[in-house]
Amino acid sequence: MAQKKKEEAQAEAPVEIIPGGLTTNCMLMKLSINCWYAARKDKEVINKAGIAVSDNNRKNWVRGYRTLLDPGRIREMANKEVAIRDYVNVMTMPWKDGGKRLLPAALFETVNTKVHELTDDFNECFQKLYDDYYDLIRAARSQMENMGLTFDLSQYPSKADLPEKYKVYFGYEPVPTSGDLRVSIQTDELQRIKAEMDDENKAATERAMANLWIKIYEVANNMAVQLSKDKPKIFDSLVNNALNLVNLLPNLNWNNNLQLEKARGDLEKKLCAHNTEKLRGDDAARKETAKAAEELAQTAANMMTQLDPDLVPPDKATSEEAAKRLADFENDLAGIL
Secondary structure (H helix, E strand, O other): OHHHHHHHHHHHOOOOOOHHHHHHHEEEEEEEEEEOOOEEEOHHHHHHOOOOOOOHHHHOOOOOEEEOOOHHHHHHHHHHHHHHHHHHHHHOEEOOOOOEEEEEHHHHHHHHHHHHHHHHHHHHHHHHHHHOHHHHHHHHHHHHHHOOOOOOHHHOOOOOOHHHHEEEEEEEEOOOOHHHOOOOOOHHHHHHHHHHHHHHHHHHHHHHHHHHHHHHHHHHHHHHHHHOOOOOOOOHHHHHHHHHHHHHHHHHOOOOOHHHHHHHHHHHHHHOOOOHHHHHHOHHHHHHHHHHHHHHHHHHHHHHHHHOHHHOOOOHHHHHHHHHHHHHHHHHHHHHO
């Protein structure tokens, strides 16, 4: 009984943030990607759709875009870009508003190696596009003329400028602290600025930790929703996503937060206790896992509230209210139309 009370007290304790450990356990990662989608807003496309240039009211509801190169090739480049961004977003946490991401030092080698590999894929794909650039323009011209659209070469960047349209940059820097501030100003003002920096770092750290609870919530809530259906379609990814998060969290939990480690343990022991086949064929195992997933999702939502109320996803009651409002709106709309 004493042990149970101790565990409950530990679970309800405030989230432990260790600002001093931030500079030694983490670094900032900056990612910037240029990826030209070869699309231009085009009045001619709107006109071909039967909307007059002078019909401003209708034009406000329609946007016409022209694809300047083979959509398949552009989509391939876009997919390479998304692969890099998605990987970095999974392996890092948001940091303030400048686009930089918080990267635990324990993940540096893994992330740096993988981002180099993904960048190489991006550059290799671009090189093929670069080599075929003039052929792609000629093919686009033929396609546009067949569609009755005017071809305008001025809409295309020169081949020499193309590398700037497809570029990946990433770098790293230490997390700045108030101790890095060394300027000749009045002592009181200097202390105020340092206090502001400390407060900003603390708030950014809490947001980063809240982001980890978001990851837990998304995995747990999705599992709870899927397994609670009468005839669920259970794919391997349902359990694999939970297992991937179990393996990732120890490195993302840079300040060894006890609540986060407990949630990781529950994720591993309760949500990953059964494989996909077991969940498909065993009603009891499915209900047990769904209940555990729902409880973990609620725990994650509560922790997010504590850290950053703005990041809390809607709970089931809120979702039901939203669904009811949408149904009421649709009924009103049916009466109007």
